[in-house]
Amino acid sequence: MTSAKSTEKPPLETKSQTDQSKNSDEENQSKKRHGGVNQLGGAFVNGRPLPDLVRQRIVELAHSGIRPCDISRQLKVSHGCVSKILARFYETGSIRPGIIGGSKPKVATPAVIEAIANCKKGNPTMFAWEIRDKLIEEGICDQESVPSVSSINR
Structure with a gap:
């Protein structure tokens, strides 16, 4: 006796079944993203x-x-x-969370910008970190208010 192989194809999904499966996938992705x-x-x-x-x-x-x-x-x-x-x-001393989003306050006041421009005019090859040190040294800025190297380069 020979065994007959089944040539039946699996049933095709209907459009509504496919849509339902996509919707549940999207819902799962949404839940993963949000909570x-x-x-x-x-x-x-x-x-x-x-x-x-x-x-x-x-x-x-x-x-x-x-x-x-x-x-x-x-x-x-x-x-x-x-x-x-x-x-x-x-x-x-606070349990409050940090601020979400928003922009940081500008540190480069007009006086600081002018001092940076003068440094660059006086010595165009001066590095930004040197300018930063000079701003602190001359009392134009303190350690907390001095602009970052990337801000000076802008």
Whole structure:
């Protein structure tokens, strides 16, 4: 006896089945981008700060002597996030998240711009880092307000 091979083809998907499958793929991608569950089982929304209540709890637990890795597991928040929040709290005393987006304030005041232009006129081969040092040395800027090398090059 010979065995007969099945020559049946699998049923073709209908247009509506294909559309449904595409829609569910798009929904899954959307969920991955906007929020989900981290490796510890905690919920998060990508690109958004942790709620203030959770931030406060992190600080309270740390203050009571619990280690960051244990806080991480207990609150289901990544160790990096816990460390970052605690570092900011110890540095500034605030649990508030950093600013999302926006532009940094300009450091190059007209006086600073004029001083940079004078340096470049006086010595066109002077490096931007040298100009930066000179601005501090001459008291035009302090360490916090001196423009970056890339700003000077612009």
